[in-house]
Amino acid sequence: MSVLGGAVSGVPPAVPAEVDERASLELAVERSTTFDDLFRRRYEPMVRVAFLLVGTRAEAEDVVQDAFARIELRWARLDNPEGYLRRCVVNRCHDVLRRRRLEQRFLLLRRDDTSELQADELGDALAVLSPKRRAAVVLRYYDGLREREIAEILGVRQGTVKSMLHRALAQLREVIER
Amino acid sequence: MNPLVLDDHLHRLADDVAAPPSSGARQAIGRRARVLRRRRQVRNAVGGGLVVVAAVATGLALRGGPAADVEMDPAGPGTTDTGALPAVTLDPDEWTVIGAGEYPEATEESASYELWAEGSFQVFRADDEPAGPTAAVSHKVAFDPVVAEPLDREVDVDGDTGFLRQTADESFTLRWNPDHGDTQAQLTSWGLTQDQVVEFAGGLQPREDGISAPATDATQLGFVATQLPVPLDEVLVVTPVGQPQPGVRQVMLRSGKRTAEVMIDRGGEEAYELKRAALLATAGDVRVTRVLDRLALLIEQPDGQWSLIWRHTPSTMITVTLAGVERADIDDIAGRVRELTTDQWSDLVGDHS
Numbered sequence: 453m454s455v456l457g458g459a460v461s462g463v464p465p466a467v468p469a470e471v472d473e474r475a476s477l478e479l480a481v482e483r484s485t486t487f488d489d490l491f492r493r494r495y496e497p498m499v500r501v502a503f504l505l506v507g508t509r510a511e512a513e514d515v516v517q518d519a520f521a522r523i524e525l526r527w528a529r530l531d532n533p534e535g536y537l538r539r540c541v542v543n544r545c546h547d548v549l550r551r552r553r554l555e556q557r558f559l560l561l562r563r564d565d566t567s568e569l570q571a572d573e574l575g576d577a578l579a580v581l582s583p584k585r586r587a588a589v590v591l592r593y594y595d596g597l598r599e600r601e602i603a604e605i606l607g608v609r610q611g612t613v614k615s616m617l618h619r620a621l622a623q624l625r626e627v628i629e630r
Numbered sequence: 631m632n633p634l635v636l637d638d639h640l641h642r643l644a645d646d647v648a649a650p651p652s653s654g655a656r657q658a659i660g661r662r663a664r665v666l667r668r669r670r671q672v673r674n675a676v677g678g679g680l681v682v683v684a685a686v687a688t689g690l691a692l693r694g695g696p697a698a699d700v701e702m703d704p705a706g707p708g709t710t711d712t713g714a715l716p717a718v719t720l721d722p723d724e725w726t727v728i729g730a731g732e733y734p735e736a737t738e739e740s741a742s743y744e745l746w747a748e749g750s751f752q753v754f755r756a757d758d759e760p761a762g763p764t765a766a767v768s769h770k771v772a773f774d775p776v777v778a779e780p781l782d783r784e785v786d787v788d789g790d791t792g793f794l795r796q797t798a799d800e801s802f803t804l805r806w807n808p809d810h811g812d813t814q815a816q817l818t819s820w821g822l823t824q825d826q827v828v829e830f831a832g833g834l835q836p837r838e839d840g841i842s843a844p845a846t847d848a849t850q851l852g853f854v855a856t857q858l859p860v861p862l863d864e865v866l867v868v869t870p871v872g873q874p875q876p877g878v879r880q881v882m883l884r885s886g887k888r889t890a891e892v893m894i895d896r897g898g899e900e901a902y903e904l905k906r907a908a909l910l911a912t913a914g915d916v917r918v919t920r921v922l923d924r925l926a927l928l929i930e931q932p933d934g935q936w937s938l939i940w941r942h943t944p945s946t947m948i949t950v951t952l953a954g955v956e957r958a959d960i961d962d963i964a965g966r967v968r969e970l971t972t973d974q975w976s977d978l979v980g981d982h983s
Binding site for chain 1: 636637639640641643644645647648649650651655656658659660662663666667777779
């Protein structure tokens with residue numbers, strides 16, 4: 453099945469203005485949760501995000517468990533545990549991809565052949581994106597984050613996220629149409 | 631690509647992944663957190679700059695001998711340790727600093743090495759051969775059986791099924807469940823053949839048989855090596871402790887098309903061995919050299935980069951990653967590493983952060 457839609461804009465959908473208010477509310481709610489609440493609520497969704505980033509379920513769970521362990525240790529000092537969780541997961545996924553890339557260069561593999569996502573043409577296309585672009589796409593279009601939030605997680609400016617998403621979409625389209 | 635279609639498709643790819651927040655997952659997180667907490671407590675237990683030997687002691691001597699038989703400190707750190715992070719850069723006549731800074735915590739990359747050693751971590755290396763054959767073995771309690779990953783080959787590890795992968799010309803990774811217990815072992819090697827790796831792993835006798843998850847304080851992880859395809863000694867792992875100081879200092883430099891990243895990390899023998907094992911897992915050529923009167927390893931990476939790594943003091947290590955350089959130039963570059971005073975470092979950060 454083709455994942456190409458009708459109009460190809462390459463521009464992320466606009467984010468409504470009331471999101472900042474919603475973000476403040478979410479943060480206030482989050483401060484009153486416990487670690488186990490966060491674990492029950494966010495464990496599976498974060499494994500799915502990590503799965504889209506690293507492409508294997510086992511490594512995705514490993515990354516997310518690692519992130520939760522670090523959060524448990526810092527729990528009392530975290531203002532925004534969920535934001536920290538996302539940042540840890542994305543950073544650890546980058547470590548996994550970096551290690552895998554080094555191994556694959558040795559094995560002269562052209563692209564990420566370890567991914568369980570390959571059965572799908574979008575999975576194939578995601579695998580050729582750089583780790584940061586891949587993270588930007590997954591956080592925006594799967595996790596539904598705003599560009600500002602993605603910028604914080606990836607440690608880049610908001611304008612950079614916009615341009616990363618634009619280029620990633622163009623690259624995905626190119627790979628899928630090839 | 632239409633973003634709405636992309637959104638829908640990503641959900642179809644990922645929403646089938648079932649990973650409920652089970653008690654098994656919660657326990658695994660708790661175990662990892664305990665390991666991290668223990669490491670932090672050890673680091674903070676003694677005042678600035680002191681070094682204690684936290685021996686990975688039981689079963690230290692492969693040949694049943696005392697600790698004195700064990701290889702100490704193969705890369706020769708300096709003897710002074712003030713507790714503060716050192717600062718180094720490359721000769722300013724040739725290299726231009728393009729960024730410098732310091733950060734309160736270890737990098738995620740360093741942290742991932744730390745987790746690699748969740749459970750026990752042992753290193754076996756040929757005596758007096760810092761660049762010689764090496765096997766790094768981690769052993770942890772885990773409910774899950776080891777499963778094959780893409781590119782793995784199935785091998786027999788003394789009756790247990792192991793999964794072996796070649797990660798570089800002379801590097802292998804082998805994972806298995808020793809003695810059918812609730813544990814997982816991972817061996818990464820450099821300079822050993824595939825047969826030697828499997829033989830060595832087959833001779834690793836767990837210090838405790840039939841370990842059940844979850845682990846207790848009395849659980850004894852780790853191995854005693856009984857089969858040595860080449861002469862290997864267990865390296866005594868020395869863990870430095872001290873007051874928390876800035877965790878990482880980093881300098882980025884450029885010289886024409888050549889770039890260098892200097893990473894100064896807090897971390898003693900264990901952190902050094904973990905990082906070194908990670909670099910060796912994808913290594914090409916490996917040589918011994920000297921930097922600032924200390925022994926250093928020069929490790930070729932498959933992406934054309936070179937890593938120069940050494941223990942600068944008992945509680946700090948330095949890695950210089952070089953890109954765009956010729957092999958023939960590296961000894962010269964190693965000779966251009968310069969140590970900075972505290973004031974010089976402050977000025978450098980002030981100018982480039």
